[in-house]
Amino acid sequence: MTEDLEKKALEEKELAVHGVTPEEYKKIVxxxxxxxxxxSEEQLEAWKADYGKVVRVMLGDESFLIRPLSRLENKQMxxxxxxxxxxxxxxxxxxxxxxxxxxxxxxxxITVGDYTASRxxxxxSLKVAIQFYSNFLSPEFILASCDEI
Amino acid sequence: MEExxxxxxxxxxxxxxxxxxxxxxxxxxxxYSIQFKDVAIVGxxxxxxRPLSISEYKHYxxxxxxxxxxxxxxxxxxxKKCVVRAIVPDLSIFPENYVAKITENSPSFYxxxxxxxxxxxxxxxxxxxxxxxxxxxxxxxxxxxxxLEVERQRQESDIEYKLKxxxxxxxxxxxxxxxxMSYRSLVEKAVMxxxxxxxxxxxxxxxxDKSEVENKKSKSSVFKNIEQDAENMRRTTGGMRDEDTExxxxxxxxxNRTDPKSKFDSQNKSSKKVNR
Numbered sequence: 179m180t181e182d183l184e185k186k187a188l189e190e191k192e193l194a195v196h197g198v199t200p201e202e203y204k205k206i207v208x209x210x211x212x213x214x215x216x217x218s219e220e221q222l223e224a225w226k227a228d229y230g231k232v233v234r235v236m237l238g239d240e241s242f243l244i245r246p247l248s249r250l251e252n253k254q255m256x257x258x259x260x261x262x263x264x265x266x267x268x269x270x271x272x273x274x275x276x277x278x279x280x281x282x283x284x285x286x287x288i289t290v291g292d293y294t295a296s297r298x299x300x301x302x303s304l305k306v307a308i309q310f311y312s313n314f315l316s317p318e319f320i321l322a323s324c325d326e327i
Numbered sequence: 328m329e330e331x332x333x334x335x336x337x338x339x340x341x342x343x344x345x346x347x348x349x350x351x352x353x354x355x356x357x358x359y360s361i362q363f364k365d366v367a368i369v370g371x372x373x374x375x376x377r378p379l380s381i382s383e384y385k386h387y388x389x390x391x392x393x394x395x396x397x398x399x400x401x402x403x404x405x406x407k408k409c410v411v412r413a414i415v416p417d418l419s420i421f422p423e424n425y426v427a428k429i430t431e432n433s434p435s436f437y438x439x440x441x442x443x444x445x446x447x448x449x450x451x452x453x454x455x456x457x458x459x460x461x462x463x464x465x466x467x468x469x470x471x472x473x474x475l476e477v478e479r480q481r482q483e484s485d486i487e488y489k490l491k492x493x494x495x496x497x498x499x500x501x502x503x504x505x506x507x508m509s510y511r512s513l514v515e516k517a518v519m520x521x522x523x524x525x526x527x528x529x530x531x532x533x534x535x536d537k538s539e540v541e542n543k544k545s546k547s548s549v550f551k552n553i554e555q556d557a558e559n560m561r562r563t564t565g566g567m568r569d570e571d572t573e574x575x576x577x578x579x580x581x582x583n584r585t586d587p588k589s590k591f592d593s594q595n596k597s598s599k600k601v602n603r
Contacts, residue, residue, distance in 0.1 A: 227424045227425070228424045248446055249446070250429050251429060251433050252449035254434070314450030315457075321462075324361050324462060325359065326359055
């Protein structure tokens with residue numbers, strides 16, 4: 179019952195924000211992805227089957243498709259990055275960001291040139307989005323989510 | 328006729344049910360729950376966990392400070408240790424494509440073996456580990472003070488803690504031992520402690536109704552205001568006037584409705600005035 183009400187409230191909110199129902203909005207987003215990023219509907223479905231969730235991120239006039247990172251992949255990434263253990267914390271963070279984006283940005287294809295040519299905040303923002311959809315929560319949010327039983 | 332089967336004691340142990348939440352709470356003192364919604368593929372996962380003990384927390388903290396690259400191993404170990412119940416789906420819920428892709432992307436770990444936590448989004452385990460760490464040990468002095476104040480408030484409003492403290496003070500009990508008693512036994516021990524105690528002045532223990540205390544407080548504040556007015560008037564006029572006597576009457580009316588101690592005090596005051 180509560181779930182039904184929540185769903186209805188969400189639908190109403192979507193309608194108020196976007197002026198269309200959630201289903202219609204999804205269709206519009208899919209159409210935009212196909213047109214702007216040149217991704218076919220089949221490819222989109224295949225990615226959904228492969229990774230469970232595909233998210234479109236809009237950064238100004240740029241669009242990106244990202245997916246969540248699994249724990250196993252995160253372990254692998256940490257292991258790979260340990261090769262340069264003498265690196266400073268900042269160097270490590272930059273290497274982690276690069277590895278994360280290489281793995282989780284599905285479209286457009288990120289090339290080496292993009293790392294230097296893109297706007298300064300683009301990859302940092304993408305990292306935040308990937309981490310959010312991979313359920314990395316802020317300490318405040320974590321503590322607010324815990325209940326003593 | 329049914330054939331009786333001999334059950335090996337070891338099999339019995341294996342079949343014994345998981346400890347209940349009440350048992351776990353008794354064992355660990357406090358339990359917490361956390362829920363993650365809208366998780367990729369699985370939708371929703373929930374965990375019930377216990378905090379680390381102080382020594383466990385310090386042990387893991389030391390390892391992480393000296394060898395930060397072991398974070399994944401420590402996270403796995405702490406989760407296995409502290410999660411007492413997990414509502415997570417079966418491995419079969421993950422599509423074959425998904426498992427294949429994830430394992431293909433992680434060749435170093437595929438040979439070791441994949442468990443359910445490895446297939447969940449990376450942040451679930453990390454956030455759960457952070458939750459366990461935060462709730463296991465206060466990170467700042469401020470947090471210690473908050474924890475102390477919260478506990479003080481909790482114990483102040485709960486008669487059970489007062490009884491337990493009193494019983495432990497008089498008899499040779501540990502607070503944990505008292506938790507297994509029924510409330511009747513607790514009350515019995517408390518009265519025995521009253522009788523055996525040398526601190527007669529502190530007795531008897533009474534359960535105080537909070538609303539009653541607040542009522543008393545508000546009444547005494549009314550009284551204080553009236554008394555203050557009278558005092559001010561006395562100072563400005565330098566003696567007893569009609570207004571004073573009116574105030575005195577008012578005071579007495581209020582006092583008749585409040586506690587007998589303050590009534591006694593005011594009578595003393597008025598008698599002194601008459602003597603003068």
